[in-house]
Amino acid sequence: MRRVAIIGVGYVGFRSISPDLSFKELMFEAAVRAYEDAGVCPRRDIDAFVTCEEDFAEGRSIYNIHTPDNLGAVLKPIHTLPAEGIYGIIDAYMLIRTGLMDTVAVESHSKASNMLTPNYLIAHAMDPINRPLRFNPYFIAGMEMNRYLSESGTTKEQCALVTVKNKANALLNSSAAYADRISIEDVLNSEMMFYPLSRLDISPPADGGIVFVVACEEKAKVLSKKPIWIRGVGWCSDTPNLETREWGEAIYARLAGEMAYRIAGIKDPRKEIDFAEVDDTFSYKELQHLEALKLCRRGEAGFMVESGATQRDGEFPVNVSGGSLGVGRLEEATGLQKVLEVVLQLRGEAGKRQLPNVKVGLAQSWRGLPANSGAVVILSNE
Amino acid sequence: MGMRRVAIVGAGMTKFMRRAQETGKELAWEAAKMALDSCGLTLKDVDCVVMGTAPDAFDMIHMKAEYLSDGAGAWRKPYVRGFLGGGTGVFTACHAWYHIASGLFDVCLAVAEEKMSSCMPHPQGAFFTCWDQFTESPLGTSLLWFFAWEMNRYMTIHGISERDIALVSVKNKKNALDHPCAQVAADITVDDVMNSEVMAWPVKRLDVSPTSDGAVALVYAAEEVAKRITDKPVWVEGVGWCLDTMYIGQRDLYYPKYVEYAARMAYRMAGIKEPDKEIDIAEPYDPFDYKELHNAEGLLLCGKGEAIKLLLDGVTQRTGRQPWCPSGGALGVGNAIAATGLMKVAEIFWQLRGEAGKRQVPGKPRRGVAQAWGDEMQVGTVIVLGT
Amino acid sequence: MSEKIKVWPGTPLTDEDFAEKRILYTVWEPNLKYAWDTGIGYGRYFAELKKGKIIGTRCNKCRRVLLPARVFCEWCFRTVDEWVYLKDTGTVNTFSIAYTDWKADRIKEPQIPALIEIDGSDGVAIMHLIGEVDPQKVKIGMRVKAVWKPEEEREGAITDIKYWKPLEEE
Numbered sequence: 030m031r032r033v034a035i036i037g038v039g040y041v042g043f044r045s046i047s048p049d050l051s052f053k054e055l056m057f058e059a060a061v062r063a064y065e066d067a068g069v070c071p072r073r074d075i076d077a078f079v080t081c082e083e084d085f086a087e088g089r090s091i092y093n094i095h096t097p098d099n100l101g102a103v104l105k106p107i108h109t110l111p112a113e114g115i116y117g118i119i120d121a122y123m124l125i126r127t128g129l130m131d132t133v134a135v136e137s138h139s140k141a142s143n144m145l146t147p148n149y150l151i152a153h154a155m156d157p158i159n160r161p162l163r164f165n166p167y168f169i170a171g172m173e174m175n176r177y178l179s180e181s182g183t184t185k186e187q188c189a190l191v192t193v194k195n196k197a198n199a200l201l202n203s204s205a206a207y208a209d210r211i212s213i214e215d216v217l218n219s220e221m222m223f224y225p226l227s228r229l230d231i232s233p234p235a236d237g238g239i240v241f242v243v244a245c246e247e248k249a250k251v252l253s254k255k256p257i258w259i260r261g262v263g264w265c266s267d268t269p270n271l272e273t274r275e276w277g278e279a280i281y282a283r284l285a286g287e288m289a290y291r292i293a294g295i296k297d298p299r300k301e302i303d304f305a306e307v308d309d310t311f312s313y314k315e316l317q318h319l320e321a322l323k324l325c326r327r328g329e330a331g332f333m334v335e336s337g338a339t340q341r342d343g344e345f346p347v348n349v350s351g352g353s354l355g356v357g358r359l360e361e362a363t364g365l366q367k368v369l370e371v372v373l374q375l376r377g378e379a380g381k382r383q384l385p386n387v388k389v390g391l392a393q394s395w396r397g398l399p400a401n402s403g404a405v406v407i408l409s410n411e
Numbered sequence: 412m413g414m415r416r417v418a419i420v421g422a423g424m425t426k427f428m429r430r431a432q433e434t435g436k437e438l439a440w441e442a443a444k445m446a447l448d449s450c451g452l453t454l455k456d457v458d459c460v461v462m463g464t465a466p467d468a469f470d471m472i473h474m475k476a477e478y479l480s481d482g483a484g485a486w487r488k489p490y491v492r493g494f495l496g497g498g499t500g501v502f503t504a505c506h507a508w509y510h511i512a513s514g515l516f517d518v519c520l521a522v523a524e525e526k527m528s529s530c531m532p533h534p535q536g537a538f539f540t541c542w543d544q545f546t547e548s549p550l551g552t553s554l555l556w557f558f559a560w561e562m563n564r565y566m567t568i569h570g571i572s573e574r575d576i577a578l579v580s581v582k583n584k585k586n587a588l589d590h591p592c593a594q595v596a597a598d599i600t601v602d603d604v605m606n607s608e609v610m611a612w613p614v615k616r617l618d619v620s621p622t623s624d625g626a627v628a629l630v631y632a633a634e635e636v637a638k639r640i641t642d643k644p645v646w647v648e649g650v651g652w653c654l655d656t657m658y659i660g661q662r663d664l665y666y667p668k669y670v671e672y673a674a675r676m677a678y679r680m681a682g683i684k685e686p687d688k689e690i691d692i693a694e695p696y697d698p699f700d701y702k703e704l705h706n707a708e709g710l711l712l713c714g715k716g717e718a719i720k721l722l723l724d725g726v727t728q729r730t731g732r733q734p735w736c737p738s739g740g741a742l743g744v745g746n747a748i749a750a751t752g753l754m755k756v757a758e759i760f761w762q763l764r765g766e767a768g769k770r771q772v773p774g775k776p777r778r779g780v781a782q783a784w785g786d787e788m789q790v791g792t793v794i795v796l797g798t
Numbered sequence: 799m800s801e802k803i804k805v806w807p808g809t810p811l812t813d814e815d816f817a818e819k820r821i822l823y824t825v826w827e828p829n830l831k832y833a834w835d836t837g838i839g840y841g842r843y844f845a846e847l848k849k850g851k852i853i854g855t856r857c858n859k860c861r862r863v864l865l866p867a868r869v870f871c872e873w874c875f876r877t878v879d880e881w882v883y884l885k886d887t888g889t890v891n892t893f894s895i896a897y898t899d900w901k902a903d904r905i906k907e908p909q910i911p912a913l914i915e916i917d918g919s920d921g922v923a924i925m926h927l928i929g930e931v932d933p934q935k936v937k938i939g940m941r942v943k944a945v946w947k948p949e950e951e952r953e954g955a956i957t958d959i960k961y962w963k964p965l966e967e968e
Contacts, residue, residue: 030514051837057870071875083467083474084494088832090468091496091541094786097654098872104672107654108502111467111476111494120491123513128414129650129680145831153473153828160826262515266480266490284487292515400477402490426808432821433809441807449803471828533902544832545840546866547925549957551900556911556925559894567892567938591806611911612895612933625808656872660865660913660923664892 033125034249034256035118035241035408037067038372042237043357044206046142052087055138055238056099063240064101068252069132071101075242076130078107081117081137081361085150088143100136100240113137114239114365115394115404119262121243131245137362138238147234151398159271167231169399171223173276174313178225180277183316185225187331189216191312192229192354194334198341199351201381206235206357216312230312235357239365241372255376257408260389261293264404274401279314281403282321282393289391289405298323299345303387304374306367308395308403309352318393319347322405341382349374349382364394368406375410417511418637418644419796421450421630422757427594427745430528431624435470436482438626439524442750443484446520446628450640457630458516460485462492463503463523465748465785468537469530483522483628496541497698497785498652499523500627500752501792504781505650507631508794517633523754524626525747534622541787543657555611557788561664562613562701568665569716571704573613577604578722579700580617583736586729587743589769592754594745595621604700618700623745627753629760643764648778649683649795651676657787670709670784670791677780677793678711686711690795691776692762693733694755696784697740706782707735709791734772737762752783752792759796839868842881848954850946852884854919863919885917886944887965895933908933914942914962929961941965 039062041047041055050058064071071078080096089095093109096102110116114137121133144150151166177183190213199208211229219229249256263285268274286298295301305324309315316330324345325333333339339347350356350370359366371390373379388409395403423445425431425438433441439462447453462483467475476492483490493499493506500523507521527534538554566573578601587596599617607617637644653673655662662668674686683689695706704718712733713721721727727735738744738758741751759779761767778797784790815821836844839855843866846853854863855878857871863882870877893912899905910928915921928936929945942962952958 048835049838051835051840054837054839054869061875072873085467085473085830088544088830088834089540090466090537091494091786093495093654094541094657094789095543097789098656098658099870101872101875102654103656103872104653104669106652106673106676108652109494111474111492116491123509123515126513126515127509129509129512140835143832143834145833146829149829150473153471153830154477156478157470157472157824157826161824264489264491265487266477266485267487269477269480280487285489288489396474396477400474402477402480423803424806426806426810428808428810430811431808432811433807438808445803445807471826535902536900539900544834545836545844546956549955550911550925550927551909552911552925553896553898553900555898556894556896559896560892560911560913563894563938564892591803592808608897610896610898612897614894658864658866658868658872659925660891660915661862664913 031126032246033122033259034244035372036244036249036253036256037063037242038369039063039066040237040239040369043204043235043359045235045357047236052138052140053095053099056136059238059240060100060136063242067242069242071134075132075134077124078102078105078134079117079120080109081112081114082109083111083361085153086144086360100134113394113396113404114362115368115392115406116264118241118243118368118406119264119404122259122262125243125245131248133243135241135243137365139236139359139362141234141360142236154399166398167223169271170311171226174226174311176276177313177317181328183331185217186213187335188230188312188316189213190334191309191315192216194340195309195348195352195354198349199355202351202356205351205355207233208351208355226311232310232353232358235359237359237362239362239369255410257372257375257410259406260409261289261407263288266402269401279317279321281401282318285403285405286322289407293407302389302391304346304349304384305391306348306350306370307393309348309354310358310395310397312354314395315348322393346384349384364392364404367392367394371408375408415512415514416634417508417631417647419629419760420632420637420640420644421446422760423449424592424627424754424757425625426592427623427625427747429594429621429623431526435479435524435526438526438624439479439482439522442626442628443520443522446630450630452630454484456518457484457520458518459489459510460520460522461503461506461510463499463749463753464492465496465499465525466537468540469527469534479524484520495785495790495792497748498783498790498792499749501756501781501783501794502652503753504629504756504794505652505792508647508650511631511633517636519631520628521631522626522628523749523752525750526624527622527747528624555614558699559611559614561788564664565701565705566613571719574601574605575719575723576701577601579697579703580604580742582728583697583740583742586737586770587739590739590744593739593743594623596739596743614699620698620741620746623747625745625747625750627750627757629753629757645760645763645796645798647794648797649677649681652792655789657789659787664788666715667705667709667791669789670706670782671711673791673793674710677795681795687713690733690778690780692737692759692772692779693735694738694758694781695735696782697736697742698746700742703735703740706784710780710782729772737770737772755781756794763796763798840866843867844954847958848952850949852886852916854882854884856880856882863922865916865919865922865924884919888914888916888942890936890938890940890942891915891923892938893928893936910936926959927961930963941967
């Protein structure tokens with residue numbers, strides 16, 4: 030079966046506002062950097078383009094209209110997935126595996142700063158029958174955190190450690206918007222928002238754009254000195270209904286992980302994967318996802334972070350980039366930021382954050398409130 | 412080409428209605444269940460699900476795909492939605508193809524759902540926020556302007572009259588009388604069209620297809636599996652999609668180049684060199700009557716400006732040499748945007764299997780093409796099916 | 799299949815069903831507000847409109863003028879080379895006479911939206927409205943001139959041009 034690799038990456042950001050660039054100019058800059066990195070000309074060498082964006086995040090009813098010009102895709106096959114960035118990488122992977130395309134560009138960006146009513150944005154994703162309750166939709170995260178803590182025995186302190194770790198990691202990431210050195214007390218004392226979720230448990234939004242160039246094996250070997258191979262992909266949607274979902278376990282992540290491990294031929298994820306970037310939209314989510322992805326046993330994620338195992342110098346580094354808590358949550362581009370970090374680490378281009386001797390990395394994303402879906406991609410440099 | 416062969420093995424659809432009681436989830440469920448029943452499969456047999464649904468703004472549900480996922484049968488399955496505005500329906504048909512052709516899955520359920528009626532006071536208002544918020548929306552840009560401009564340009568460049576174009580509406584609404592799900596099937600005349608209310612000259616009310624609620628689903632299977640399920644698989648022979656620039660002033664509206672490019676991509680994959688001769692039936696997207704002609708020219712079924720001749724000569728009637736929109740199209744069945752695109756694919760599926768009932772075109776059609784279109788007059792999505 | 803299926807699902811509703819409350823429904827008003835960044839291209843375009851000028855950019859590789867002004871050429875996928883001032887006169891490329899607005903409500907005074915090729919741009923058109931003319935007299939190919947808002951009312955928006963009226967040429 031045809032192998033598929035990431036051969037180019039370009040990004041702009043990430044910062045809390047980006048008033049100097051319109052979203053089109055942001056996409057253009059990220060795309061130019063990615064094409065330069067891959068050594069391709071989009072008008073000639075790229076067969077298809079995939080963008081990942083949700084209409085309402087941009088403030089329009091058909092976002093797809095505005096995509097081709099900014100990526101060099103005019104009069105070429107380009108489509109939009111209203112889904113999170115890793116789904117785009119997966120789509121590119123499938124297109125290349127059919128044999129119909131050789132090179133596909135994947136893009137996503139965030140202009141979260143342009144969105145003035147973000148809580149309402151999420152409220153619009155709720156089932157209309159629940160809307161008359163008029164709750165701030167973050168209550169869903171609060172309820173899930175509560176259930177997760179009670180089912181797994183994880184403590185609020187352990188969740189706070191995730192925020193401390195990720196924001197500290199971000200200090201070495203010049204693209205991160207919210208790096209800081211804080212303490213567990215800072216997190217626990219921060220304003221209680223949706224019990225037990227405190228303000229510092231929630232990742233803040235950021236702007237930025239990321240473009241990847243994905244290619245088939247033949248092209249990758251010619252164009253790139255360090256192609257990063259896509260070894261496994263998985264994605265899954267659990268029930269969208271609040272009333273019937275499992276609140277303690279991230280089942281979508283478990284099933285997506287299982288699919289990715291099966292394709293990658295991985296039997297023991299913790300041993301065969303060197304590091305991971307998992308979704309940490311909320312601090313507890315990082316722990317919940319580590320358990321779902323079987324990177325530790327159920328109920329152990331809290332101990333993992335407490336023991337320092339997930340620190341940059343620990344035995345299984347998690348979110349070395351700073352994650353969403355340190356970098357900023359990039360809406361639909363969040364997953365691509367995770368893939369970005371994995372690619373940079375595997376290429377040896379992560380600067381001061383570089384992990385030694387890494388060969389296999391995992392990037393995982395969650396679609397964000399109130400969705401119950403996510404995707405996983407496993408990458409390696411050999 | 413060495414690509415894995417993929418076939419469509421089952422189809423189902425709901426009625427297309429101006430306003431359905433069913434929620435979006437329920438519409439999706441009805442269509443998906445029907446499609447699975449039609450080929451004797453259950454949800455357990457489905458490996459993955461793809462969804463097509465147009466603007467979230469109709470239902471005002473952000474991340475609409477998540478909301479619809481359980482209705483579409485995507486519980487704890489890989490599920491993703493594609494969105495290309497009006498081109499979505501046929502893109503979903505292509506999306507399902509490459510899920511299987513990639514080798515990752517064997518059976519895929521493709522669902523397209525639309526519930527436009529939730530948008531008050533009129534679904535057309537939901538399109539207002541499509542356009543460029545700086546250079547276009549402040550002028551009060553209405554969806555109809557684009558169609559009116561394109562129709563005007565097309566008529567003027569080729570010297571075609573409104574009366575002749577109205578014949579498309581007459582043909583399709585008449586064809587739809589034989590479609591059990593049709594919303595606005597009727598036996599009308601050219602005079603009815605010419606006398607209908609002018610909405611944005613030259614577009615008149617009966618030139619336009621109605622907004623609609625509805626859902627359609629198709630079941631796809633890889634070759635080995637398809638042959639076990641049915642002895643009449645309909646093969647996906649070609650797929651194509653293409654977008655043009657959004658800067659509307661930089662291109663001429665009289666010809667849809669992006670449809671041509673998408674069609675060429677699909678024909679190349681299908682090995683078709685002369686589409687006007689090798690295609691037996693076509694379902695070009697017809698949200699407006701002139702669009703059927705416009706898109707058919709983009710599909711290379713005839714030369715530029717010649718589509719009207721084929722219509723006047725009766726070539727594109729159900730009994731003609733190359734029927735266009737035998738289903739009744741959007742003009743007759745209803746324009747539930749994404750669902751209509753997939754309805755056209757379903758029509759080709761039923762026609763090629765000889766199962767289109769009263770709509771069945773004579774002879775044994777072997778190859779069909781379905782096409783959808785949308786965005787800011789800039790996307791073409793094409794699929795070629797064959798037996 | 800099409801023949802074997804006897805029942806096609808779907809329950810159509812009428813306006814009376816709503817008026818007489820025979821069905822349950824819920825109403826929701828959206829509240830989504832945005833403040834979009836104009837960026838470099840549109841930023842300058844609107845700054846010039848405020849001064850009463852139309853500006854575009856030019857890509858020297860494909861030798862096209864780009865309107866509305868933007869900083870990269872989508873065809874060549876490269877940054878543009880220069881800004882070019884254009885005239886505020888043009889030719890109608892296509893037009894319509896609209897009797898309904900964007901919400902599909904009927905309007906009393908018909909609007910005349912058009913694509914107007916701006917002089918100096920080699921046929922590149924922008925979207926705008928035509929006014930001060932009998933709708934029946936508008937033709938493709940008609941020459942028009944911009945009617946601007948008075949300077950103190952201009953905001954730096956596309957509406958700084960009120961509409962375009964027929965140009966009487968000598």
